Amino acid sequence: MDEDVLSTPGHLISQAARGFARLSEARLKPMGFGVGHLPVLVALGEGRADSQRGLARFAKIEQSSMAQMLNRMERDGLIRRVPDPSDGRSSLISLTDAALARMPEACEVLFQGNRDALAGFSDQEAAQLVDLLNRLIANLDRLVASPSEGE
Amino acid sequence: MDEDVLSTPGHLISQAARGFARLSEARLKPMGFGVGHLPVLVALGEGRADSQRGLARFAKIEQSSMAQMLNRMERDGLIRRVPDPSDGRSSLISLTDAALARMPEACEVLFQGNRDALAGFSDQEAAQLVDLLNRLIANLDRLVASPSEGE
DNA sequence: GTTTTATATATAGCTACCTATATAATGCAG
DNA sequence: CTGCATTATATAGGTAGCTATATATAAAAC
Structure with missing residues (x-):
């Protein structure tokens, strides 16, 4: 039950970021x-x-x-x-x-x-990924600014 | 033209990862x-x-x-x-x-x-994000294993 | 049973972030 | 024109990763 904390977007994004960083580096x-x-x-x-x-x-x-x-x-x-x-x-x-x-x-x-x-991603999927990431980043910026979550 | 290197999934993911890390930390x-x-x-x-x-x-x-x-x-x-x-x-x-x-x-x-x-994300969008991230990570793992890209 | 190879951990030194705090120059109040 | 707030940078010390290398134990070859 607590295992899937590692399947959350947060953890997956951190893994993806490390992968990208290693490759780019x-x-x-x-x-x-x-x-x-x-x-x-x-x-x-x-x-x-x-x-x-x-x-x-x-x-x-x-x-x-x-x-x-x-x-x-x-x-x-x-x-x-x-x-x-x-x-x-x-x-x-x-x-x-x-x-x-x-x-x-x-x-x-x-x-x-x-x-x-992005091999294997359709243009539509790539665009959707960018859109979802931008919305996520906007949420996170808001949350870090005022750490009291929710609204 | 080179400005939008900062709008690529790679850069967006790294920003999202930092945001998540700061919040979680x-x-x-x-x-x-x-x-x-x-x-x-x-x-x-x-x-x-x-x-x-x-x-x-x-x-x-x-x-x-x-x-x-x-x-x-x-x-x-x-x-x-x-x-x-x-x-x-x-x-x-x-x-x-x-x-x-x-x-x-x-x-x-x-x-x-x-x-x-994920505030503002539909369940379907959240699921799609997870799916796209998993595919991205699989690609990156493959790429880091053999740095000679493409095929 | 040695010798080689492989595995488990440790360590050195690096990037790229972070928070918190100090210092110095600017600018505005009075 | 002096003193206080603000701003720009610097520095100290921390986390979480990385590569590369050393060391010790274990396992496999001979």
């Missing part, structure tokens, strides 16, 4: 990227954010997590931080040429990983 | 559990495994990850390890009374978390 590593880099690459590449805070909000992770992520990416030569002339607390973050050059390939690898993972 | 912590404990509790509680290797296989994580998990659970008084009399390399792992006593409540909390997260 394995494929991105040879080109010098990690699975957490992508939101940063996209945000910087499209000018959607250029501060640590902005990147954290874009990636929907905590500021402290982004700080460490950026430390690793700077160490690995993917980004660069220059002091913001208009705000002494802040740095302006930008992609290095190396990161920019390798980005399209990284995106392609991720798209391919998704195609591989 | 917050609710389990007050009763002394963590989100990774559940497979161990279930496996031990139902006699599905009693060695580290067996637990790792059951939980579908690596042996080294399970070793650390068990270290933390032992430290926190949730499990106990006694040397296996019939195999000098191995320990027999069992739940403490404290863990056993709190387990049903933990399962209930997780079931409730799933109900909360």
Whole structure:
């Protein structure tokens, strides 16, 4: 009876996420990227954010997590931080040429990983999965914001 | 064009997994559990495994990850390890009374978390989500086993 | 009965998250 | 123009996973 706590969507999603992460990690590593880099690459590449805070909000992770992520990416030569002339607390973050050059390939690898993972899914099923996930995420965002569940 | 790499199932699943983990963590912590404990509790509680290797296989994580998990659970008084009399390399792992006593409540909390997260889902939609996730996981398991994708 | 191979666990070191707290610069009140 | 609140970043320490490698015991080969 308590066994099927492992058949709940929550547990299945965590397993799927680990599977995806392992696959993506394995494929991105040879080109010098990690699975957490992508939101940063996209945000910087499209000018959607250029501060640590902005990147954290874009990636929907905590500021402290982004700080460490950026430390690793700077160490690995993917980004660069220059002091913001208009705000002494802040740095302006930008992609290095190396990161920019390798980005399209990284995106392609991720798209391919998704195609591989969705093998056997009809277009309709893939679309439904995305829809259900988006609704789930919206619910979870609401719940984490106010941990008192229900309504 | 590369922005929607963040709208792929892979990325959405990772966001959903983090949301679930944060929610479950917050609710389990007050009763002394963590989100990774559940497979161990279930496996031990139902006699599905009693060695580290067996637990790792059951939980579908690596042996080294399970070793650390068990270290933390032992430290926190949730499990106990006694040397296996019939195999000098191995320990027999069992739940403490404290863990056993709190387990049903933990399962209930997780079931409730799933109900909360699936608010607005019809039964049919919830079932479809589970089905799609199971197929996704099967694909990913296959892919990780042989990283040479497609066919 | 040794020697080899396989298995069980342990350990080192990494990513990517988290919470909580400290520090420094900004901006606004007074 | 000073002092307080706010904001941006940094740091400490934790969980849960990973890979890779070491060690000890067991089992199989010879």
